[in-house]
Amino acid sequence: MKKILRNIMGIALVGALALTSCDNDDDMSPVTPTPTGPDFSGVYMTADQMGRPAINTVFVSSSMKDEFNVTPPSQQGAKYASAFAAGLMGLSPAYANAGDKNALGLDAATFGSVLATDVLTVSTTAPTTFYDGTNVLTGRNLADDVITVELLLIFGGEDFTENPTLSDDNVSSNDKDFSTSFPYLATPW
Amino acid sequence: MKKLQKIWGVAALFAVGIGIVAADHIDAPGVQGTTADITDFYAFQGENTSNMVFVANVQGLLSPSATGAAAFDENVMIEFNIDNTGDNVEDLVIQAIPRDGKMYFFGPVAPSAPGVSSMVMESAPMASVDITAYGSQAEVATENGMTVFAGPRDDPFFFDFGKYTEIIGGTATAFDAVGTDTFAGSNVLSVVVELPKSVLGGSGTLNTWVEAKRK
Numbered sequence: 457m458k459k460i461l462r463n464i465m466g467i468a469l470v471g472a473l474a475l476t477s478c479d480n481d482d483d484m485s486p487v488t489p490t491p492t493g494p495d496f497s498g499v500y501m502t503a504d505q506m507g508r509p510a511i512n513t514v515f516v517s518s519s520m521k522d523e524f525n526v527t528p529p530s531q532q533g534a535k536y537a538s539a540f541a542a543g544l545m546g547l548s549p550a551y552a553n554a555g556d557k558n559a560l561g562l563d564a565a566t567f568g569s570v571l572a573t574d575v576l577t578v579s580t581t582a583p584t585t586f587y588d589g590t591n592v593l594t595g596r597n598l599a600d601d602v603i604t605v606e607l608l609l610i611f612g613g614e615d616f617t618e619n620p621t622l623s624d625d626n627v628s629s630n631d632k633d634f635s636t637s638f639p640y641l642a643t644p645w
Numbered sequence: 646m647k648k649l650q651k652i653w654g655v656a657a658l659f660a661v662g663i664g665i666v667a668a669d670h671i672d673a674p675g676v677q678g679t680t681a682d683i684t685d686f687y688a689f690q691g692e693n694t695s696n697m698v699f700v701a702n703v704q705g706l707l708s709p710s711a712t713g714a715a716a717f718d719e720n721v722m723i724e725f726n727i728d729n730t731g732d733n734v735e736d737l738v739i740q741a742i743p744r745d746g747k748m749y750f751f752g753p754v755a756p757s758a759p760g761v762s763s764m765v766m767e768s769a770p771m772a773s774v775d776i777t778a779y780g781s782q783a784e785v786a787t788e789n790g791m792t793v794f795a796g797p798r799d800d801p802f803f804f805d806f807g808k809y810t811e812i813i814g815g816t817a818t819a820f821d822a823v824g825t826d827t828f829a830g831s832n833v834l835s836v837v838v839e840l841p842k843s844v845l846g847g848s849g850t851l852n853t854w855v856e857a858k859r860k
Contacts, residue, residue: 494744500858521673621819
């Protein structure tokens with residue numbers, strides 16, 4: 457009888473240990489009250505971040521991509537503006553000559569400085585567009601052709617006529633239609 | 646020798662572009678292919694034009710056959726950052742974090758501290774929604790002024806990445822007259838929150854960005 461009881465206690469103990477070892481909530485312990493809701497405790501550290509589309513992928517050199525992802529936007533301008541300007545001049549013939557600007561009237565140094573702080577500006581008063589020919593960066597819609605806008609601002613020169621075969625990928629819309637109602641994105645394939 | 650010079654010239658021209666994948670899909674080695682890899686971020690005026698909508702997509706390039714098994718990571722918080730004073734420091738955050746099949750949204754609330762290190766602001770206004778299962782109708786909830794969604798969606802991003810790669814690699818010199826959307830037919834995991842513009846502060850313009858933060 458004693459032996460059976462000891463065995464049962466032993467099994468219970470092993471079971472409790474096994475349970476606690478794979479359950480960080482540790483709610484088997486008699487001294488810990490059962491949590492009333494999910495446990496959200498702990499410190500969460502930045503792994504990835506993004507403001508405008510394609511900034512880290514296009515403008516940041518391979519060795520600095522991880523660092524860019526964990527640099528707060530308020531510190532990105534000072535750290536990356538000159539590298540972004542050099543990148544623009546290296547990437548695009550539209551910035552090859554002194555005084556070259558894009559269609560926003562920004563030269564490589566100024567545009568590089570704008571892009572280096574990777575935040576998406578959003579208007580709370582105007583309709584949303586990434587760029588519609590008049591309004592610039594009042595947000596980003598699902599349907600906005602952001603890559604072509606960025607290619608035009610990188611390769612298109614002062615009036616969007618330079619390097620025409622590099623300044624539009626000729627994919628202008630998504631493969632599924634978006635909804636006008638929440639949650640707006642299309643159902644998965 | 647001349648050929649080598651030409652190759653180097655092309656390489657130099659596109660040096661900063663090497664490794665480009667897409668909007669932010671697999672943008673850096675530290676997050677590539679992980680549950681914290683952001684693919685895209687959107688901020689736009691809602692159907693109700695008094696509202697703002699924020700969308701964060703993670704874990705891109707999911708084939709239909711891989712989508713059912715894809716899941717949000719309980720150790721990864723998605724944090725929408727809102728600067729309403731123009732200094733590029735977040736004044737408000739909206740935090741989305743999954744637990745046991747639900748996505749919990751806290752905010753908008755001032756973070757405990759701005760920057761790379763965050764706690765979940767559990768005392769902030771909260772909304773929660775069942776994470777929509779692959780193949781099921783979208784689960785939507787509205788609570789404390791926030792309308793929320795979490796689950797798999799079609800990747801809304803479109804780009805002829807294949808041709809761009811060829812241009813970068815020097816095997817093509819131009820985009821095609823009719824491009825091919827590299828992201829056609831692929832899915833992402835989406836987090837969507839809509840809320841009144843009036844709770845975001847500011848005087849007309851906000852600076853916004855999204856982070857994936859790992860415990």
